[in-house]
Amino acid sequence: xxxxxxxxxxxxxxxxxxxxxxxxxxxxxxxxxxxxxxxxxxxxxxxxxxxxxxxxxxxxxxxxxxxxxxxxxxxxxxxxxxxxxxxxxxxxxxxxxxxxxxxxxxxxxxxxxxxxxxxxxxxxxxxxxxxxxxxxxxxxxxxxxxxxxxxxxxxxxxxxxxxxxxxxxxxxxxxxxxxxxxxxxxxxxxxxxxxxxxxxxxxxxxxxxxxxxxxxxxxxxxxxxxxxxxxxxxxxxxxxxxxxxxxxxxxxxxxxxxxxxxxxxxxxxxxxxxxxxxxxxxxxxxxxxxxxxxxxxxxxxxxxxxxxxxxxxxxxxxxxxxxxxxxxxxxxxxxxxxxxxxxxxxxxxxxxxxxxxxxxxxxxxxxxxxxxxxxxxxxxxxxxxxxxxxxxxxxxxxxxxxxxxxxxxxxxxxxxxxxxxxxxxxxxxxxxxxxxxxxxxxxxxxxxxxxx
Amino acid sequence: xxxxxxxxxxxxxxxxxxxxxxxxxxxxxxxxxxxxxxxxxxxxxxxxxxxxxxxxxxxxxxxxxxxxxxxxxxxxxxxxxxxxxxxxxxxxxxxxxxxxxxxxxxxxxxxxxxxxxxxxxxxxxxxxxxxxxxxxxxxxxxx
Numbered sequence: 001x002x003x004x005x006x007x008x009x010x011x012x013x014x015x016x017x018x019x020x021x022x023x024x025x026x027x028x029x030x031x032x033x034x035x036x037x038x039x040x041x042x043x044x045x046x047x048x049x050x051x052x053x054x055x056x057x058x059x060x061x062x063x064x065x066x067x068x069x070x071x072x073x074x075x076x077x078x079x080x081x082x083x084x085x086x087x088x089x090x091x092x093x094x095x096x097x098x099x100x101x102x103x104x105x106x107x108x109x110x111x112x113x114x115x116x117x118x119x120x121x122x123x124x125x126x127x128x129x130x131x132x133x134x135x136x137x138x139x140x141x142x143x144x145x146x147x148x149x150x151x152x153x154x155x156x157x158x159x160x161x162x163x164x165x166x167x168x169x170x171x172x173x174x175x176x177x178x179x180x181x182x183x184x185x186x187x188x189x190x191x192x193x194x195x196x197x198x199x200x201x202x203x204x205x206x207x208x209x210x211x212x213x214x215x216x217x218x219x220x221x222x223x224x225x226x227x228x229x230x231x232x233x234x235x236x237x238x239x240x241x242x243x244x245x246x247x248x249x250x251x252x253x254x255x256x257x258x259x260x261x262x263x264x265x266x267x268x269x270x271x272x273x274x275x276x277x278x279x280x281x282x283x284x285x286x287x288x289x290x291x292x293x294x295x296x297x298x299x300x301x302x303x304x305x306x307x308x309x310x311x312x313x314x315x316x317x318x319x320x321x322x323x324x325x326x327x328x329x330x331x332x333x334x335x336x337x338x339x340x341x342x343x344x345x346x347x348x349x350x351x352x353x354x355x356x357x358x359x360x361x362x363x364x365x366x367x368x369x370x371x372x373x374x375x376x377x378x379x380x381x382x383x384x385x386x387x388x389x390x391x392x393x394x395x396x397x398x399x400x401x402x403x404x405x406x407x408x409x410x411x412x413x414x415x416x417x418x419x420x421x422x423x424x425x426x427x428x429x430x431x432x433x434x435x436x437x438x439x440x441x442x443x444x445x446x447x448x449x450x451x452x
Numbered sequence: 453x454x455x456x457x458x459x460x461x462x463x464x465x466x467x468x469x470x471x472x473x474x475x476x477x478x479x480x481x482x483x484x485x486x487x488x489x490x491x492x493x494x495x496x497x498x499x500x501x502x503x504x505x506x507x508x509x510x511x512x513x514x515x516x517x518x519x520x521x522x523x524x525x526x527x528x529x530x531x532x533x534x535x536x537x538x539x540x541x542x543x544x545x546x547x548x549x550x551x552x553x554x555x556x557x558x559x560x561x562x563x564x565x566x567x568x569x570x571x572x573x574x575x576x577x578x579x580x581x582x583x584x585x586x587x588x589x590x591x592x593x594x595x
Contacts, residue, residue, distance in 0.1 A: 156482070158482075158488040159488035159489060159491055159492035159495075161488075294471070294475055294478075295471075297478065297492060297495050298471060298474055298495045298496055298498075298499035298500075299495070299496040299499065299500070299565060300499075379483075379484055379485035380483045380484045380485075381484070382454070382455075382456060382484070382518065382519075382520060383454070385456050385480060385483070385484060385518070386454075386456045389456060389458070409479075413483065
C-alpha cells in the first residue's frame with residue numbers, strides 16, 4: 001500500500017501486542033491509523049506526534065520513540081535539558097532537589113527551561129506590541145510552543161500558518177545556548193557530549209533548533225519523564241533523606257531553576273498568565289484545539305491577540321509521558337508558584353537588545369512545514385471527490401470503523417485512492433446478504449435520500 | 453454535469469451545530485489541496501452565511517456546487533427577509549438581539565465580510581418570504 005509503513009518517527013506500534021481493537025483508530029486527529037490484517041498500522045507522514053494513540057491503546061502496543069536511561073554516563077558528557085513538568089512530578093521537592101537527583105543519575109549538566117521561557121515571553125510581548133502598530137501577522141497570533149499544535153496547523157489548517165508567532169521557542173533557545181556555552185568547553189577537550197531532552201510528550205525528540213521535521217542527530221535524544229521517573233525518585237528521596245542542601249552545583253546560571261513563572265509554564269494557561277498581553281486566551285485539549293482552529297479559520301476570534309494552545313489536557317502536565325496525575329501535578333505547580341512568586345529574573349532591556357539583533361527570529365519559515373506535512377497525500381481531483389461522495393451514499397455507514405478506516409468518509413477516500421476495497425464495508429455486505437433472497441428489485445433503495 | 457453538488461440543511465437558532473456545513477466544505481477543499489488562502493476565504497463566507505441563517509433566517513439550506521473552475525454557494529432561507537439590503541451591507545449595521553450579541557455574534561460584519569471575501573456576491577430578498585445569497589469563487593486565479 002502506498003504511503004503506509006512502520007516507522008519510529010514519533011511513536012512505535014508493536015505488532016505482536018496489537019489486538020486490532022481499533023481503540024487508536026478513531027482517536028487519531030489526522031486519521032493516520034488504519035487496521036489491516038487485524039493489526040493497526042500508521043500512515044507515517046500524517047502523524048503529528050500528539051500521543052493520543054499511546055493513551056488510547058489498552059494493550060500497551062503503542063509507545064513513544066524515546067530512549068531509556070541506558071547509555072547515559074560512561075565517557076560521554078550527558079546534558080539534561082529539563083522541562084518544568086519534571087518538577088511538578090515531585091510534591092514538596094524544590095527544583096534544586098530534582099536537578100541534584102538528575103546529577104546523581106549521571107547527568108553532568110542540567111539545564112533548566114526557566115530563563116528561556118522568560119526570554120521567549122519578552123520577545124513575544126515585543127513582537128505583539130509592534131504588530132499592533134504596524135501589522136505583519138494576522139490576529140490572533142498562535143503560540144508556537146506546543147509542537148503538536150504547529151504540526152496540526154501545518155497539516156490541517158495551512159491557511160493559519162501566518163498566525164503562528166514567529167519567535168524562537170524556549171526549547172530552541174535553550175538548545176542554542178547550550179551548544180554555544182556548554183558543549184564547546186567539553187568537545188575542545190576531546191569529550192563527546194550527549195544532549196537529552198527530558199520530556200512530557202513524544203514529540204520533542206527532534207524539536208531542537210526548531211527544525212521540526214529533521215531527523216535527530218546522533219548525540220541528541222529524548223527521554224520520557226516516565227522512562228526515568230522511578231530511578232530519579234529514588235535519587236531525590238536519598239537527597240532529601242541525607243539532609244543535603246539541594247544545590248545542583250551549577251556553573252551556569254541557567255542550570256538551575258528558581259522561578260514560579262517557569263513552573264507555571266508547565267500548566268495550561270501558564271504561558272500567558274504572566275505575559276503582558278491583555279487580549280489573550282489559553283485553550284487545552286486536542287478536540288478543543290481543533291475546534292478553536294476551525295473558528296479562527298472561519299474568521300472568528302480576531303479580537304484576541306494571542307492564543308496559547310496545548311493539545312494535552314491541563315497543558316504539558318497532561319503529557320502522555322508524565323508519571324504523576326495531571327491534577328496532582330497542577331497542585332504541586334501552584335505550591336511552587338507560592339514559594340517562588342511570579343517575578344521575572346532577566347532584565348527586559350537586555351532581552352530587547354537581543355530582539356533588535358534578530359536573536360529570536362526562527363531560522364525557518366513555518367510555511368515549510370506544509371511541505372513536510374501537506375504533501376504526503378496527492379490532491380484529490382474533482383472526479384475523485386465525486387466518486388468519494390458516491391461511495392459515501394452507497395455505503396450508508398455509521399462510522400463504525402470495522403473496515404479498518406477511522407470513519408466512512410476516510411474509508412471512501414481510501415477506496416477511491418485505491419487503498420481499501422469496497423467489500424471491506426460490513427454495512428454494504430449486510431445489505432447485499434439481505435437483498436439476495438428477496439428476489440425483487442431494490443434499486444430504488446440506493447440511499448440517495450440525504451445530501452445528493 | 454461534471455460538478456459536485458452538496459446540500460446542507462441549516463436549522464434556525466441551532467448555535468451548537470452552526471458551522472458544520474462550513475467545516476465539511478473546508479475538508480473537501482483541503483483534500484483537493486486548493487490554495488489555503490482561497491480555502492480561508494470560502495470558509496469565512498460559508499460560515500458567515502450559515503450564521504446569518506441560524507441567527508435571522510429561520511430554517512434554510514446551503515447548496516454547494518463545485519465545478520472545475522468555480523465554486524458556487526447558494527444560501528437560501530425562509531426568514532423575515534431584508535427590507536433594505538444597502539443598509540444591511542453597511543459594516544457595523546446589525547439587527548441582532550441583545551442575547552445574540554452577548555453570545556459574541558451580531559457585530560454587523562457578516563454581509564460585508566462575505567462581500568469582501570467572495571469573488572462575486574448577489575443578494576435577493578423579499579420581506580416576509582426570505583433571502584437568497586449567491587456567492588461565487590473562481591478557483592484558478594491563485595488565492
